[in-house]
Amino acid sequence: MVRKSVVAIIQARMQSTRLPGKVLCDLGGRTMLARVVRRTVRAKLIDEVVVATSRRDVDNPIVDQCNKLGVACFRGSEHDVLDRYYQAAVAHRADVVVRITSDCPLIDPEVSDRVIRAFLEMEPDYASNILHRTYPRGLDTEVMTVDSLARAWRDAKQPYQRTHVTPYLYQHPEQFILLPVIGREDHSANRWCVDAPDDLDFLRAIYQRLGPDDTFSWRDVCRLIDEEPLLAELNREVRQKHLVEG
Secondary structure: OOOOOEEEEEEOOOOOOOOOOHHHOEEOOEEHHHHHHHHHOOOOOOOEEEEEEEOOHHHHHHHHHHHHHOOEEEEEOOOOHHHHHHHHHHHOOOOEEEEEEOOOOOOOHHHHHHHHHHHHHHOOOEEEOOOOOOOOEOOOOEEEEHHHHHHHHHHOOOHHHHHOOOHHHHOOOOOOOEEEOOOOOOOOOOEOOOOOHHHHHHHHHHHHHHOOOOOOOHHHHHHHHHHOHHHHHOOOOOOOOOHHHO
């Protein structure tokens, strides 16, 4: 069997409605983007990591950061993120695309590998741990064939489907084989992504306590929150935006 090329594409841009420039905000001495990249490259089943940003000058600092991190950077459409993903996948000759977002600085390589492994073993069109959430929001890993990504790129018409990359896939189970990857326990009430200042306060508190080396696991974060339940209150009031809000 020919080994498939598994490429993780991390979407990143400087513009953000609620927290502009968040991807380069400091988290314990490194940028949030650096945290995401450093954790993603530790996944054993990923062959290459690519940061996909826009062609706008405002996103030049992201390119500079990628150069410092020694990670590939692809530049494409700002708002048609689905097109940006597809073009990046083609440019890097991906057979399998792993979608990661740059606002998830606790992304866990063990969790990502679990989703990728399930995808490679079961061979669906799309697998993820967001179809049926049991993992904390912020460990989101989506895996798809490049052919499925191409079909979504060709057929998705709604603006939110272009912005969020994958909705066309999981909204059409009659067209695609979908595989949910579910954890043993339900931790879905935990919010570990960064959309608002309160989220950033929470993540900074986590890195302050667990250290700056990016080797701690999501289970370490769960144990810390069990020991200090007030940590989870830092971003309890942040409302998750709906898909159609962009």
